[in-house]
Amino acid sequence: MIKIGIVGGTGYTGVELLRLLASHPNAQVEVITSRSEAGVGVAEMYPNLRGHYSNLFFTEPDVALLAACDVVFFATPHGVAHALAGELLDAGTRVIDLSADFRLNNAEEWAEWYGQPHGAPELLKESVYGLPEIAREEIKTARLIAVPGCYPTAVELGLLPLFEKGLVETQGVIADCKTGVSGAGRGAKVPSLFCEAAESIKAYAVGNHRHHPEITQELTKAAGQPVGLTFVPHLLPMIRGIHATLYVRLNTANQGLTDAELQELFEMRYKNEPSVDIMPWNSCPETRSVRGANVCRIGLHRPQGSDLVIVLAVIDNLVKGASGQAIQNMNIMFGQDELAGLTYAGLMP
Ligand SMILES: NC(=O)C1=CN([C@@H]2O[C@H](COP(=O)(O)OP(=O)(O)OC[C@H]3O[C@@H](n4cnc5c(N)ncnc54)[C@H](OP(=O)(O)O)[C@@H]3O)[C@@H](O)[C@H]2O)C=CC1
Ligand SMILES: CC(=O)N[C@@H](CCC(=O)OP(=O)(O)O)C(=O)O
Numbered sequence: 380m381i382k383i384g385i386v387g388g389t390g391y392t393g394v395e396l397l398r399l400l401a402s403h404p405n406a407q408v409e410v411i412t413s414r415s416e417a418g419v420g421v422a423e424m425y426p427n428l429r430g431h432y433s434n435l436f437f438t439e440p441d442v443a444l445l446a447a448c449d450v451v452f453f454a455t456p457h458g459v460a461h462a463l464a465g466e467l468l469d470a471g472t473r474v475i476d477l478s479a480d481f482r483l484n485n486a487e488e489w490a491e492w493y494g495q496p497h498g499a500p501e502l503l504k505e506s507v508y509g510l511p512e513i514a515r516e517e518i519k520t521a522r523l524i525a526v527p528g529c530y531p532t533a534v535e536l537g538l539l540p541l542f543e544k545g546l547v548e549t550q551g552v553i554a555d556c557k558t559g560v561s562g563a564g565r566g567a568k569v570p571s572l573f574c575e576a577a578e579s580i581k582a583y584a585v586g587n588h589r590h591h592p593e594i595t596q597e598l599t600k601a602a603g604q605p606v607g608l609t610f611v612p613h614l615l616p617m618i619r620g621i622h623a624t625l626y627v628r629l630n631t632a633n634q635g636l637t638d639a640e641l642q643e644l645f646e647m648r649y650k651n652e653p654s655v656d657i658m659p660w661n662s663c664p665e666t667r668s669v670r671g672a673n674v675c676r677i678g679l680h681r682p683q684g685s686d687l688v689i690v691l692a693v694i695d696n697l698v699k700g701a702s703g704q705a706i707q708n709m710n711i712m713f714g715q716d717e718l719a720g721l722t723y724a725g726l727m728p
Pocket of ligand 2: 477478479527528529530558559560561562563590612614
């Protein structure tokens with residue numbers, strides 16, 4: 380059994396880790412922390428977990444207890460993993476961080492976007508960006524995983540095949556993205572109130588969302604040259620889900636590519652990827668088709684006779700966009716079946 384610790388167990392990604400791990404055949408949650416709910420039973424707080432974790436109680440974060448685990452997930456706000464990861468790694472415990480603490484390779488850039496100094500720059504050289512579709516071999520031996528952000532997961536999986544093969548213009552890329560309210564976490568915030576978010580749609584952080592540098596960092600690596608991206612996120616009146624509509628132009632050398640060749644490119648790129656589903660040409664994937672599932676579902680389009688490729692990518696922000704992807708990483712690190720605990724299909728209707 381893999382012994383698991385979770386820091387930040389009362390948040391939405393924390394409870395999603397618990398839901399998914401409840402059906403994992405070889406993993407057991409030993410420690411789960413919450414400062415505000417210490418002493419409360421997990422199933423008392425989250426009735427969906429009744430019958431699964433009858434002897435598990437939230438405790439104050441305690442490094443000694445966490446260090447007795449094989450792996451610790453951080454489902455906490457930015458900055459918390461900076462403070463604790465080093466000590467856990469020194470104790471031989473592996474760390475999977477769902478926050479953005481180790482996603483950017485450059486500590487100064489992180490400090491600029493996250494508005495605080497980077498708390499553990501010395502760990503950046505060994506952190507692995509945990510997108511299995513690009514880093515499976517590194518993940519196998521990693522001690523510290525930076526789980527990609529929710530928008531970056533959808534945008535990167537939607538664009539990687541085109542950038543890796545050098546088929547598209549690297550400037551003028553557009554990512555028009557929509558998310559559900561759970562992306563903002565469980566903490567009380569005015570934009571997440573029912574009267575603010577229901578029956579309304581709005582863009583936010585236009586041109587300055589903190590996922591912008593993360594997406595360009597990874598696409599730039601794939602393309603081998605700087606990528607110029609416009610990224611606009613929108614908040615939609617739904618609970619879960621991310622929908623990314625991605626616009627990119629074929630470069631001059633590749634405008635002769637046929638629709639069938641583009642479709643084949645994506646199918647071949649993700650042929651052996653258990654968490655990416657390429658739908659038939661001209662499909663419009665729905666967020667509900669991935670609700671609860673550890674899948675990125677992709678549909679490809681191209682206006683007739685045009686050099687514009689439109690990629691539609693959907694994920695559940697709490698599953699492939701966070702907790703599911705974190706467990707996928709754990710499975711790879713510990714030599715488990717990659718989809719152990721992650722075999723739920725989406726929930727339709
Ligand atoms: N929601 C989403 O869709 C996604 C979230 N993420 C990232 O995952 C992380 C968790 O997100 P989410 O679950 O939504 O967040 P929530 O706000 O819902 O939960 C945060 C959790 O962290 C705990 N916590 C807060 N401050 C501290 C601290 N200083 N030390 C220890 N524990 C703390 C809280 O419990 P308590 O205060 O009681 O200790 C709570 O359990 C964030 O970094 C988020 O950006 C990534 C991808 C998607
Ligand atoms: C609706 C909403 O607020 N969504 C969040 C989603 C980002 C997130 O979850 O943060 P990380 O993936 O970087 O940890 C946001 O846009 O900030």
